[in-house]
Structures are given as structure tokens and as C-alpha cells.
Amino acid sequence: MGTRDLWADWLLARRFPDEDRRPVLAYLGRIRDKVLDNAGLLGGETLLDVGCGDGLIGFGAMDRGAGKVVFSDVSQDLLDTCESAASELGLADRCRFALASADDLAVIESRSVDVVTTRSVLIYVKDKEQAFAEFYRVLRPGGRVSLFEPINSFSRPVSPGWLWAYELPGLEPLVERVGSVFERNQPPDSDPMLDFDERDLVRLAEQAGFGEIQLQLTIEVKSPGPRSWESFLRTVPNPKVPSLGDAIEEALEPHEREELIGRLRPLVEQGRGRVRSAVAYLSATSG
């Protein structure tokens, strides 16, 4: 949908490579539940969801009896999506919609919310220190923050022959050129998605003034499982980068593509690779 902004276009459509969205939604539902469990939300409380997207956490909080939910995001299109959904569900009078960046929540009054949540948003925020300072500022004393972030610095290729989850020894020069399409959009030494780990999250929470901080890190190194080649090519890891298929197309000449695909496709279809992932859940109480 060309008329939607970048974030809405990716979140509502391009992030789903397969027609069947249920596996992705089930995975996200488990994260939502854990973020809300960790937040210790009580009935009637006010929750601010920063980078609300299409409302995964915010509507989950409504289901758990939040008194009020403030949906905030940098995407007006996504806020409009949440607003329409809230109206359809008859929840509009318990919702507020605020166009704001995580590192500048000036439109939210100080000490006005009981809980701040966020999922996979700090990975897009350069000034994470300021974001944590804003979370602390808008929370009432005794309020809680609960967040989930992927630690993508852990998932970086372990050696030059790796393309995503697959090892292609002997094709390093081609792999490097495909990888450079992504690195151009997300320079590894400065992109906000790659410039932090779980220890930084704890440090940032502590610096902002939070006490009783808990962080749970889950690391997995596992087989990606068999995937359809078409679905693999359509995968768009995040809104800042092209699909894997487009990156291969852009980086390589036709004969090089043929060579790479001849080796990569069987690995993808047979699930012969290794995925490295790390995710962190952090929760903390304000002073």
C-alpha cells in the first residue's frame, strides 16, 4: 500500500512473508503476554505503550482491565489504525493516541501513567538514554516499565561465509556483497538496532533512576527449520531494509545470482542452517 508510511506499510503488510499470519501472530501474542505479566498491570491503571504499532500490547492491556491506554507512535497511520480498532471495539473513551517519539514524550504529562510498555521499539531509537529518561519522567512514583527488545548484536554473522542463517563456504565475495546492501541501510557500528546489548539495557534503566530492575535474557542457537524459497525471498526483516530477494537482486549479476541461489536454496528448503537469536525482557520500578 503505497500511501501508508514506511512503518505502517511494513507492520501491517510486508513483515508477513506468508499468507498464513497465524504463526507470527501466535509468537507475538506470547511476547505480549509476558510483557504485560512483567508489568504487573492492575485493573483500572493507566498504561502508556510506546511505539504501539497496530496495538498489540495496548489492546492486550485493555483485555486485562486497564483503565486507560495511551497509544503512542511516530507513525500517524498506525495511530489511526489503532484509533479505528478502538472505535470498532467500543473502547475509544478509554484510549488516547499520541504522536511522539520514544525519546521525546513531551505530549505526555510527567507522573501521569502507572505503566510504560514497549516492544521492539528501542532497536529503532538512537538516543536510548533519553528514551529511558522519558519513561521514568512520565511514570508515577512506584510505576513500572516493562519492555522486550531483540538483542540483534548477538545475531550478527559469526564468519564471512554466513548469509543470514546459512553457511556458504567458497562464496564469501558474493555473500559480502549481499550483506553490504543491508549494511548500507544499517551500518553495524552505528545503527541503533545493533549498538546495544542486554547489559546496556540494565545500565540505561539504572541511570534513568529505576530501582528493582529485572532482566531476562533468552539465547537460542537452532535450526531455522525448512522454509519455502518464495517465502524466504519475500522476508523483510525490518522496515529499513529490502527483502532478502531484492537484496540478492540488487547486489549480484544474473550469473552470480544463479550460483548463490543454487547453493542457498537447498539449505533454505531443507532447513540446514543455524539461527542465532537473543531477546531480553526488562522490567523495573520507578522510585
Ligand SMILES: C[S@@+](CC[C@H](N)C(=O)[O-])C[C@H]1O[C@@H](n2cnc3c(N)ncnc32)[C@H](O)[C@@H]1O
Ligand atoms: C517492530 S514495530 C513494534 C510495534 C508494536 N510495539 C508491537 O509490539 O507490535 C516498531 C514500532 O516502533 C515505532 N517506532 C519507530 N521509531 C520510533 C520512535 N523513535 N519512537 C517511537 N516509536 C517508534 C514504529 O512506528 C513501529 O510501530
